[in-house]
Amino acid sequence: MIEHKPIALTLGDPAGIGPEIALMAWQARDTGPGLPPFFLVSDPDFVERSASELGFSIPIAEVGPDYATEVFPRALPVMPLPSGARIGAIAGRPDPANAGATLESITTAVGLVRAGIATAMVTNPIAKYVLTQVGFAYPGHTEFLAALSVEPGEPVPLPVMMLWSETLAVVPVTIHVALRRVPELLTQDLVVRTARIVAADLTQRFRIARPRLVLSGLNPHAGESGTMGTEDRDVLEPAVAQLQDEGIDIRGPLPADTLFHARARATYDVALTPTHDQALIPIKTIAFDEGVNVTLGLPFIRTSPDHGTAFDIAGKGLARPDSLMAALRLAARLSGFHP
Template sequence: MTGLPIALTCGDPAGIGPEITAKARAALPDLPFFWIGDPAHLPRGTAIREIGSPSEASRVPSSHLPVLPLPFAAPATPGRPAAENAQGVIDSIARAVALVQAGEAAALCTNPIHKKVLRDGAGFAHPGHTEFLAALAGVERVVMMLTCDMLKVVPVTIHIALSEVPAALTPDLLRDTLRLTHDAMRCDFALPTPRLAVSGLNPHAGEGGAMGHEDATIIAPVLEDLRAEGMRISGPHAADTMFHAGARAHYDVAVAMYHDQALIPIKTLDFAGGVNVTLGLPFIRTSPDHGTAFDIAGTGRADPSSLIAALRLARTMARART
């Protein structure tokens, strides 16, 4: 796997994906990856070399971006998404997954998509990028991890209203999330005995029932069961004391109960360099931790830091799996 290139999807061509791809290639001349999309959608002046298969990517000069061409239906105008291009975006993802599953690419890295554009233009039936990848891979449950140099964090519930979290937080969901996280830390991050720290749901982890019962009745029993299986797992902890530097020194990954509980700490620590990782897939998938940014597309202001970090992490994870 370590000798294979990384497959990078184009994302929405009207967003910042094309721009940050060109910048990432310039920043990572020695990291082998190739871009799947319409060459005409890349920023003007981008030095490219079209390839017929991933195996050719390693022979492309570092000054050029290897491109596996995929024709789209329409030109791309920065900041103005075109419904006609929705199917091309979907096809880029499907093509990349097929190449990774066939053993022609070491990992998958995805540029940002815009779900409404895909729904309107191509009837995209999935709630998001991750669910589409899970469907392509034939798996039922995956886990989202956000990571940077200072923190790895997993939210158990993700894109739902805060009022819906207590009902969604079931023992089965929590147990599956923790097991998938534990397995990924061993397989993809080369940690034989990873340390997991789990937050409570309520303030002060419920404070003995004074601020809610879920911490004692749902979270704590699951953690006890998994400790009995041999997992190194602590909690439930008060979430407001889990993310300072001293606390982070005592775990390898934090597991939080809902979206903002997990994402606020990591975006505070490293807003530009965070990476989204999907755990539970049969292949490696990373992504920059931001959206299409239509408002700045084509202005030259897009920061490639998160994509650069995502490509580097994909390479590191591929090496860990060998």
């Protein structure tokens, strides 16, 4: 029997629902198809306190990654933060004082997965506006992970955010930017580079022999031959033609408003969209509790729940771990592990 290394799960913002859903996921580890072994990178005392405040009778084991798989069936393995930082977060009250622990959990998990100590990493939700108060300079989680994936001085890979579920997978070509900036950022080169990464990862990690891609238009009716904006005609059409010449199975640009009904979804494996919300609105409507955020183009596997910190319900026992559990299962699947 092949022994698979565990998955590193990050803390996320400790005032959000991350600690809560980590506890709930471990509690439900044997339900459905089961969960792969994982360990939480956090302050063990904080995790114990969180469990107690939620009324969860869950054993917590302070261990290193090497013992997480062995411990997982009987206790939630927690790896202490290397700095020994203690977390005093209060559920539902975001505080920049916790930002250091949030970032240390992420950087530690990246180091473990890059070193082969963890098989993959799953990240709990962060609040970027909290992190920016302590100098966090990245547009989002995805871009931060891309920077951490290389050595200093090496070129940073283009991070591609895919939201995946069994019923729909989507990729926004532009991610965490204001809508008014999209036309200037949406270049033929960006579309081509993004689609290449999507096609390669779907082939190599998702084991789809010939992925079918579609690209939605930016403007209504995909620009209506330039009468409703020229980006579809001048940027997206040439990008699709270039990708087709390279042998990638892609169609578009197609009107976004007819791309996500059931019959349309059956004709492709992933839909690329020019803007963030064109991609995230349909998948969060169709598969809110089962959707998984997957970062493509990295030298390691990273997944995440497709929801945020949910400060408004943190600590109230109202959160659901479904998306986190789906993220753990998908990370295991992509790394070749089947519980």
